[in-house]
Amino acid sequence: MQKIVLEVTLSSNKSSTSILTIVAKLDGVKSMKLDEKKNRLTVVGDVDPISIVEAIRKKKKHAKIVSVGPAEPDQRDLSGYNPYYNWNSTYRPVHPYNWSEPYRPVPCASISYDEQPTGCVIA
Incomplete structure (x- = not known):
């Protein structure tokens, strides 16, 4: 990795934003910093x-x-770093809720019988 210092002309806040956008789109850029006072x-x-x-x-x-x-090179010493050191026991891990829609019953035909074959009733 290499450190590249450029001198750019900045006329407004919009031009500084556009320069940062242009450089951010390039492949291989790890980080960038714009010093507006020195135009660097x-x-x-x-x-x-x-x-x-x-x-x-x-x-x-x-x-x-x-x-x-x-x-x-990165000056941080991560030899004794433990990401779970400050873990609070009151926090519970989030598990995905595995629930799916239940199967719907298959519709079936209902058959009804008429007691009188003619359908007439004389009382």
């Missing part, structure tokens, strides 16, 4: 500095390479 864009990742400048210039923005060098 710092990009860390496995990306070609020329491709960054070309992508920014394609959108009619000015960019110039200031420096290219190796990225600083």
Whole structure:
């Protein structure tokens, strides 16, 4: 990984947002930081500095390479890190609720018989 520092021209908040959007779409970009006071864009990742400048210039923005060098290694010490150390026992794990709609009964025909075959009743 390498650290690339670019000097860009920023005229408004919209131009800084568009530059960050352009650089974020490139493959290999790990992180980026824009310093609006110094007009500097710092990009860390496995990306070609020329491709960054070309992508920014394609959108009619000015960019110039200031420096290219190796990225600083991560300074955090994760040797004693345990993600479950602060786990509270009152929290229960969330299990998916496995429920499905019950099967509906199959409709069946009902047969009714008439007691009088003629259907007439004389009383």
